[in-house]
């Protein structure tokens with residue numbers, strides 16, 4: 001799988017699906033579980049929320065939301081990698097959440113949903129893999145209700161100089177080495193490191209969110225900035241009317 005392109009990423013995730021959860025755990029030193037739960041605490045207020053989890057993979061975010069957030073009604077998870085979704089379906093069954101979580105094969109760049117169907121959209125470690133980041137954000141905004149919220153969890157790069165050096169070594173050596181050891185796909189984890197390096201994190205990403213039309217954009221850094229949660233909203237009707 002040499003020279004992986006972003007448009008090939010669902011094929012890549014199909015290939016590593018069986019080891020994906022374990023690798024995630026090892027490569028994040030176990031912190032990914034807490035990060036996904038933290039994401040859930042940033043959902044908007046309200047009851048029976050309809051949530052869309054984009055690039056849901058093996059459904060860890062969907063499951064965390066349905067298990068731990070009382071205000072979540074239904075979660076729809078979409079992904080293009082069928083193997084990741086299959087493993088997700090097994091986990092959803094195991095937690096007896098089939099009545100509240102629906103997993104569907106769909107492209108984040110052309111979501112098969114009508115406008116304004118969801119109160120919240122979540123994306124964890126997914127946007128980095130999209131061939132068109134802006135289009136993915138525009139689609140997420142389109143399906144959000146007025147005042148609805150998007151919450152994005154994505155890798156970023158620490159600002160502290162010592163953490164930055166550690167992080168660079170981690171990306172250059174540790175990620176490909178452990179990835180290759182456990183999956184046999186060196187290029188897959190070289191790809192992972194490259195997408196982390198290339199992602200427009202921090203203020204750059206917040207600017208892109210505003211350009212797409214989101215408002216109230218903010219972020220929370222995790223693990224010295226190795227990951228960041230971005231929160232933004234689709235403008236509510238009242239504010240739209242005031243602005244025009």
Ligand SMILES: C[S@@+](CC[C@H](N)C(=O)[O-])C[C@H]1O[C@@H](n2cnc3c(N)ncnc32)[C@H](O)[C@@H]1O
Nearest residue numbers: 010013055056057079080081107108124125129
């Ligand atoms: C790193 S995994 C993240 C999975 C999960 N959200 C998590 O937190 O572990 C990235 C996922 O993005 C999916 N993906 C990539 N491009 C996509 C697209 N255009 N539409 C939907 N999913 C996509 C891949 O198939 C893969 O499952």
